[in-house]
Amino acid sequence: MPEASIRAIDCHNHYTPSEVLAHLRSLGDTSPIPIERSEDGGERVQLDGRWFPVQPEQYDNDRRRRDLERMGVTSAVLSPTPWLLAYRLPAQSAAALCRRTNEAMAAAVASSKHGAMGIVPLQDPTEAAAVLREAGSSLRLVAIEIGCHVGDLELDDPSLAPFWDAAEEEGMPLYLHPVGSLHRLSRYYLANLIGVPVDTTIAGASLIFGGVLAKRPGLRVLLSHGGGALPYLLGRWDHGFEVRPEGHVHISDSPRAYLDQVYFDSVTHDPKSLRFLVELAGAANVVLGSDYPFDMAERDPVGGIRAAALGPDNEQAVLEANAVRLFRLPDSAGGDC
Numbered sequence: 001m002p003e004a005s006i007r008a009i010d011c012h013n014h015y016t017p018s019e020v021l022a023h024l025r026s027l028g029d030t031s032p033i034p035i036e037r038s039e040d041g042g043e044r045v046q047l048d049g050r051w052f053p054v055q056p057e058q059y060d061n062d063r064r065r066r067d068l069e070r071m072g073v074t075s076a077v078l079s080p081t082p083w084l085l086a087y088r089l090p091a092q093s094a095a096a097l098c099r100r101t102n103e104a105m106a107a108a109v110a111s112s113k114h115g116a117m118g119i120v121p122l123q124d125p126t127e128a129a130a131v132l133r134e135a136g137s138s139l140r141l142v143a144i145e146i147g148c149h150v151g152d153l154e155l156d157d158p159s160l161a162p163f164w165d166a167a168e169e170e171g172m173p174l175y176l177h178p179v180g181s182l183h184r185l186s187r188y189y190l191a192n193l194i195g196v197p198v199d200t201t202i203a204g205a206s207l208i209f210g211g212v213l214a215k216r217p218g219l220r221v222l223l224s225h226g227g228g229a230l231p232y233l234l235g236r237w238d239h240g241f242e243v244r245p246e247g248h249v250h251i252s253d254s255p256r257a258y259l260d261q262v263y264f265d266s267v268t269h270d271p272k273s274l275r276f277l278v279e280l281a282g283a284a285n286v287v288l289g290s291d292y293p294f295d296m297a298e299r300d301p302v303g304g305i306r307a308a309a310l311g312p313d314n315e316q317a318v319l320e321a322n323a324v325r326l327f328r329l330p331d332s333a334g335g336d337c
Contacts, residue, residue, distance in 0.1 A: 006316050008302045009323040010068070011175075012224055012265045012289030013076035015116075016058035017104030020084070020097075032093040033086060045083055052083040057293030061108075064293075071290060072302035075113040077327055079145045080105060082179040087123050087150050094121035098131050106139040115329055117143040117175055122150045125159055129166035136170050142327040143222070144172055147179040148203035155203050156210020156250070168216040173263075173326055176203050177224045192296060200228030204262065205237070211250030213258045220261055220326060222287065226268040231280045234259070263326060265289030266318060267298055271308040283314035287322045 024031045024045070034046040035054075043054040057063055058081055068076065080101055086094050102118035109116040118135035120128035135141040144167065149155065155176075167174055178199035185191040200223050207213050207221060223230065237255040241247040251258070264281055267289045268274045278286050288305060291297040298304055305318055323329060 007074040007320040008072055008288055008305075009320055009329070010071075010073045010076040010290050010292065010301065011222065011287040011323050011327075012267055013068075013073075013078055013292045014058065014081045014294070015064075015078040015105070015108065016054060016081040016084070017101060017108055018059045019104040019107075020101050021054065021059060023100060032089050032097060033083070047083050047086060048088055052081075054081075055293055067292065071292070071300065073288075073290065075115075076292075077115040077117060077142060077323065077329075078105065078109060079117040079143075079175055079177065080119050082145075082147070082177050085119055085145070085147045085177075085179045087121075087147060087179075089121075089123075091121055091124035091127060094123060095127050095131060097121075099134070102131070102135050102139055102141060106141055115142040115327055117141055117145045119145055120163070122146060122160065122163060125161070125163040128163045132163065132166050132172055133170060136172050142173070142329065143175050145175045145177055148176055148199040154206045154210070156206040156212050164212055164216055164219065168219045171218065173220045173222060175222045175224070176200065178203075196296075197225050197228035200225050201230050201233065204228065204230040205255075207262075208237075208255045208258050209247055209249075209251060213261045214251045214253070217261070220263065222263040222265065222326065224265055224267065224289070225291075226266065226273065226277055227262070227264040227281075230262075231264070231277050234280065260285070263287060263322070266301065266305060267291050269298065269304075271304060274304065274308040275310065278308070278310055278314060278318065283310065283317045284322060286318050287326065288319050 024033055024035045035043060038044040044051045045054060084101055086097060098119045098121050105116040105118055118141040120131040122128045132144050135144060178196045185195045204223055204227060213219055234256055241254045259281060263285045264277055265287055266274055268277060288301055290301040305315060324331060
């Protein structure tokens with residue numbers, strides 16, 4: 001396929017709807033997520049005792065349009081900025097925030113070439129299932145973003161079953177992204193450099209060893225940040241499954257057997273790592289990602305795919321075809337960013 005005819009669809013691209021920011025500001029001291037001016041004149045929000053900056057790139061559509069064009073990205077599947085995954089809020093407040101966010105995400109892409117994901121209040125799995133169904137049927141969102149844990153619960157906790165069941169029944173892909181991680185890693189930015197991929201790895205292990213995927217063969221999940229360490233530990237997991245009894249509690253096949261249900265984004269920051277990921281997971285299960293607009297984003301995500309020398313067919317699959325299939329996107333894109 002000629003290079004010019006291949007779309008580049010960014011599946012790890014964060015967005016904060018300006019309507020949601022305005023709503024949080026309007027609530028003042030009663031806001032479920034505190035928001036205030038930061039020392040540099042910007043804004044920041046507080047969640048779980050930590051402050052998260054709100055850069056203009058998160059909500060400024062003109063800047064996003066220019067940046068994506070510079071990055072060679074044709075369109076994106078926008079995901080709510082992770083601090084909106086407010087699992088520590090009371091369930092009722094979280095559900096209201098999720099619905100408001102989902103409506104704004106849908107509106108943001110209504111006349112654009114982008115797709116959008118929604119969020120759900122996973123601290124209330126039954127309500128989360130209802131919000132997921134609304135997101136797909138009423139708002140036409142293409143996926144749901146969830147955290148890699150829900151407060152103190154890992155993703156294989158039995159209480160989350162109603163949500164997993166709804167996701168499989170609706171055919172709704174789930175995008176797993178860390179939100180807060182391993183706070184003891186305070187030095188050298190290790191909370192991100194190590195904590196974020198480790199959080200993703202634990203989430204993937206919970207879904208596999210916990211039987212979440214085995215019980216729901218129609219469920220599809222996308223792991224951020226190249227799947228963390230999962231691709232590089234899979235052989236160890238398989239070996240442990242063979243020689244130890246602990247891994248057999250919920251699954252009867254080796255961990256590798258469930259890999260067809262798992263997708264990975266390309267945010268590995270290294271062409272050799274990306275090439276290994278594609279060889280291990282299969283080119284059909286890897287999608288383009290950038291992590292825009294944060295400092296750990298891939299600055300040239302499309303160039304990174306091409307630098308991995310995957311071959312024309314695999315390159316086209318990672319840049320475009322896999323996202324179209326996973327998120328059921330139109331075969332061609334139109335409209336403005």
